[in-house]
Amino acid sequence: MIKYKSLLPIIYIIFLMLPIYWLINMSFKTTNEILGVFSLWPLEFTLENYRTIFTDPTWYNGYFNSIIYVAMNTVISVTVALPAAYAFSRYNFLGDKHLFFWLLTNRMAPAAVFALPFFQLYSSVGLFDTHIAVALAHCLFNIPLAVWILEGFMSGVPKELDETAFLDGYSFSRFFGKIFIPTIASGIGVTMFFTFMYSWVELLLAKTLTSVAAKPIAATMTRTASASGYELGLLAAAGALTIIPGALVIYFVRNHIAKGFALGRV
């Protein structure tokens, strides 16, 4: 009986893993083999694709650039969202619910809408092709998300905790740093994961706002395809490496994400 029951999830997992397996499979093949024969595993096993990526600066700089602006974005988003979320969860003020909803509407427009104004604006103030340009642009959708998630976690903390701290003599800033932030640490972890992920996978704004100095890995991948024919093996290796940071982050916050789901905000 148990065998039949486990059949469905097994099929589902195979279905999910198949494209990833195929990507990794391709990354160890030569382009000729990919185009020439159908094989379930590399017939001519090669590490040449990975070697190219780790030695060619146009490739590995793509990773550095991506990681730099994603990290910047994550730090900015969480830093800005923490006080905002605290205000939304603790205070009533005129139009607070409307403002909270309006924040979310920022996520409702496709990035393409903002690509042109950002490009024009950043070009004219000299921010074009810098890491901070992409990091700031990504704040557009990541800060509302971070506020939304953090507000959920903060509202789960009773207001009495704040009051007890004030009665104990804590000043607001000391309470926020020493008591409140440790209390919602898992919420901050979940928020960082989501801001990281959205910024990491976003292509359009990152590609539009950079040319050479801050070119992200995803953009590098799309451009290589057209520049020197089809280097499928190389692209597959780049793709496989792009998955790794995301997988690592998920691994570290997996327990907190479960908590986030339980709180109903993620």
Added chain:
Amino acid sequence: MSIELKGVVKTKDAETHIYETNLKLLKGGFNVLLGTTLSGKTTLMRLMAGLEKPTQGEVWFNEENVTGMAVQKRSVSMVYQAFVNYPSHSVYDNIASPLKVAGVSKSEIKKRVESIADLLKLTPMLNRMPAELSGGQQQRTALARALVKNAELVLLDEPLANLDYKLREELRDELPKLFAGSGATVVYATSEPMEALMLGGHTATLHEGRVIQYGETAEIYRSPNNLTSATVFSHPPINTTKVIKKGNELFIQDISCCKIDGGLKNLADGDYILGVRPHHLTPFSTDENAVRVKGVVKVTEISGSDSVIHIIFGDCSWVSESHGIHPYKVGETIDLFMNINQCLLFDVQGDLIPV
């Protein structure tokens, strides 16, 4: 420390939570705020703590007006009904936190935390996190944190309400002892009349945002100044009925009639309200002057050696609480007895008529 509320009013969103209140609490003793849910106990405490500002009026500590003073600057500690501890701090750090903020030296902190932990039987738990403790231990931690800083005013907002029966009794016995030597003024909110009686000290009865009466606990129980105060301070609720006084006789709902003497005899003839506490209404006669109350049994609850009998008496629903097991059947007509001299008499506005 003496604490005084001078003409304090609190309104929120056009809704009055506390009507004009003047209250001076017993210095260095136990003060119980007794009232049902939504009677304003918590709001009153929050006003004293400074967590909320009064809409009108002033709060005075000793001879100082502290109405606008920040919470941090007041010598106040508070324990909530829900167990509030810092989840990211160990029990030791939780208890030590007010001292750390105050800049007390490490060795002094260690000494004070250990002595208070010993007092509250928390010594084996000092290195654990609050989430790893039972409810009783969590509340002990909160109490320890409130005690350790030697605040002059300690506010306890139904601290035992979320605990199970055994723990509640245990802590209730300990509480007055804990504060006995500290000289702190303790304000204790509860909705249970029995708890107020057990804690002693002074009691303020609250009803719908008004302080009805304040004074020595036993005194308030014995002679509530009006029907509301008597209702708040009686569990099961006090039995009431309309009575008519004519000459030497008191007519109870056209059903019973009894002779009255003493001070009551000089009362003007007319309508009054009679209040009978449930334990003054018994299924057996104590003396020949006892007034007979004939009623129909609605429910009988027997708990161990006590019986609570709910009857329909005329057009009123009455409760009798007595020692012994009295297994009456539902619908049975029975006689209960009360002594008219133990009853409280109110005028039609509900004010007590002193005898």
